[in-house]
Structure formats: C-alpha cells, structure tokens
Amino acid sequence: MHRTKILLTLAILGIILVSCGCMDSSEPQNKGNEGNNETLTITDSYGRQVVINDNIEHTICVGPGALRYLCYLGEQDTVVGVEDIEQWEESIDSPERPYRIANPQFADSEKYPYIGAFRGKYDAESILTLNPAPDVIFYTYSSAEDADKLSSDVGIPVVGLNYGNTGDENMKQSLQIMGKIMDKEQRANEVITFFEEEIAELNERTKDKETPTAYIAGINSRGSHGILSTQPDYPPFEYVNVNNVASGVSKTGDWEGYQIGDDALFKWDSNPGIDYIFVDLGTYEFSENGNTHTNEKYGISSFATGGVY
Numbered sequence: 001m002h003r004t005k006i007l008l009t010l011a012i013l014g015i016i017l018v019s020c021g022c023m024d025s026s027e028p029q030n031k032g033n034e035g036n037n038e039t040l041t042i043t044d045s046y047g048r049q050v051v052i053n054d055n056i057e058h059t060i061c062v063g064p065g066a067l068r069y070l071c072y073l074g075e076q077d078t079v080v081g082v083e084d085i086e087q088w089e090e091s092i093d094s095p096e097r098p099y100r101i102a103n104p105q106f107a108d109s110e111k112y113p114y115i116g117a118f119r120g121k122y123d124a125e126s127i128l129t130l131n132p133a134p135d136v137i138f139y140t141y142s143s144a145e146d147a148d149k150l151s152s153d154v155g156i157p158v159v160g161l162n163y164g165n166t167g168d169e170n171m172k173q174s175l176q177i178m179g180k181i182m183d184k185e186q187r188a189n190e191v192i193t194f195f196e197e198e199i200a201e202l203n204e205r206t207k208d209k210e211t212p213t214a215y216i217a218g219i220n221s222r223g224s225h226g227i228l229s230t231q232p233d234y235p236p237f238e239y240v241n242v243n244n245v246a247s248g249v250s251k252t253g254d255w256e257g258y259q260i261g262d263d264a265l266f267k268w269d270s271n272p273g274i275d276y277i278f279v280d281l282g283t284y285e286f287s288e289n290g291n292t293h294t295n296e297k298y299g300i301s302s303f304a305t306g307g308v309y
Contacts, residue, residue, distance in 0.1 A: 040052055052157045053135050056181060058132045058133065060081045061140075080133075081113045083118045087109055137154070137159070139161065146160075161174040172192050203240070206240040213244075214237060214275060219231045228262070274303045
C-alpha cells in the first residue's frame with residue numbers, strides 16, 4: 001500500500017508544477033519592444049531550421065502535450081486558440097489533466113476559439129481566422145513533413161517538438177526549445193530540475209524496498225486501444241522501482257504502441273503474479289462506450305491482489 005501511495009503521488013506532482021507555472025514569476029520578462037522586427041532561428045526537434053519573430057506574443061499548440069508544456073513555462077496567457085478537447089463538456093465539468101485544472105479559462109470558446117480536433121487534427125481555416133494571429137505554432141506528435149505542411153497551410157512558423165516521457169531527454173529538449181522561443185529559458189531549466197529532483201527522490205525512497213509487480217493497462221497512443229495496450233518501459237514504474245510484468249513486450253507491427261495477447265494477463269497472473277493494475281483514464285472512459293477490451297471481458301478485478309486503480 002505504501003508503494004501504491006508513492007505511485008499515486010506522481011499525478012499530484014503535475015498539479016503542483018502547473019499551479020506554480022500559473023503564478024507570477026520573478027524571472028524578467030524581456031520579450032522585446034512592440035513592432036520589433038528582429039528574428040530568431042531555432043532548430044526544432046525534427047532538425048528543421050525555423051525562423052520566428054524574436055518578440056512572441058501569441059501562440060497556439062497543436063498535438064498532445066504541447067499546451068501542457070507551454071503552461072509549464074507559465075505562458076498560458078499567450079494562447080489565442082485551443083483544440084476541441086479543452087472545451088469538451090467533461091473537460092469543463094471534471095477536468096483530469098493537471099494543466100487543464102490549473103487553467104479553467106480554456107473553456108471560454110470566445111476567448112479561445114477552435115483550432116481543430118484533439119490529437120493534432122488541426123483546422124487550417126480556423127487557424128487562419130484567429131485574431132490575433134499566432135506568432136508561432138508548437139506542434140507535437142508529428143514529423144518534419146507534417147510541420148512543413150502546417151506552416152505552408154497557414155503561413156505561420158511551426159516548431160516541431162518531440163513530446164517524450166516525463167523527465168526524459170525529449171521532454172527536456174522540447175522545454176528548452178520552447179523556453180528559448182518564449183524567453184523563458186530560466187523557467188524551462190527550473191521545470192527540468194524539478195522533475196529530475198522528484199524522480200531521483202522517488203527512486204531513493206523505493207530502491208531498497210520490496211519490489212511489487214504491476215501492469216499498466218489501456219495506454220493511449222493517438223486514441224484508446226483497450227486494456228491490452230501497455231508500455232514495457234512505463235516511466236512511473238521505473239521511477240519507483242516497480243517490476244513491470246509487461247517489460248518484455250515488443251512493438252506490434254508498424255504501430256507505435258504495444259499490444260499484448262489475449263492470454264497474457266492470465267499468464268502473468270500465474271507467474272510472476274500481478275500485485276497492482278493501473279488503468280489509463282482515457283481507456284477506462286472509452287470502455288463504457290463500446291470498447292470490447294473491457295474490465296468485464298478480462299476480469300482484471302480478479303487480478304491485482306493490491307487493487308486496480
């Protein structure tokens with residue numbers, strides 16, 4: 001149970017971080033003078049050279065996690081439009097993403113017009129009608145070709161970012177790129193240091209403890225794929241030295257995610273046993289709308305002697 005509490009604190013850390021990002025920072029806000037025509041050349045995560053205005057006042061974020069990172073830097077006030085997920089009824093009534101909890105203003109469709117569907121399905125026409133227009137677009141879960149196309153479609157510089165996982169090198173690089181563009185390099189380094197210290201502290205607290213087994217179910221990868229979708233290198237498990245029963249799973253064909261076979265849970269329940277199962281909330285909710293990979297079908301409540309969360 002002690003180990004479970006540690007795992008569950010990971011979500012709370014995100015809320016604390018984003019809440020801090022919403023407060024005034026003592027960092028000097030040097031964004032140049034209005035009308036400044038100076039430019040800055042940035043190398044994005046895809047190796048593209050992107051020329052942007054050195055005085056960024058307005059932004060939009062396309063793709064999962066891009067808006068989260070911008071909020072981590074405390075730059076949510078530069079946003080001039082959002083993807084539809086920010087204004088879904090459930091996002092307003094019971095937001096689950098920490099940055100969204102910290103920024104309820106994104107529910108205002110007049111102040112934050114629609115720019116496309118979630119998961120990066122942008123609407124070029126909607127972006128072109130934004131007033132004020134964004135000075136730059138941050139784009140995750142894409143490619144160099146995708147970023148070039150979006151920039152060509154709307155005539156706005158697009159910076160491609162590798163979202164990565166919490167605390168990994170892709171995340172650090174993306175925050176540093178964003179920080180340089182937004183003149184928030186100090187804040188970006190503070191965020192990176194925060195995650196490094198918290199991860200190190202979690203590891204230190206658990207490295208000599210008895211190692212439980214666990215399974216992460218329903219990992220989303222551009223959509224819900226049921227409880228058989230998992231991640232063998234699931235970062236939160238690694239932070240607290242949990243034995244991930246799916247650590248040996250290989251990628252499924254050309255798909256970027258990992259899918260286990262129907263009988264895998266039953267085998268793992270027998271050997272080595274599954275102490276805990278954690279279910280991604282996106283898949284949990286989707287299962288109520290017809291997903292065949294449901295808790296009822298596989299009876300995961302009969303596994304995990306420590307519980308299903």
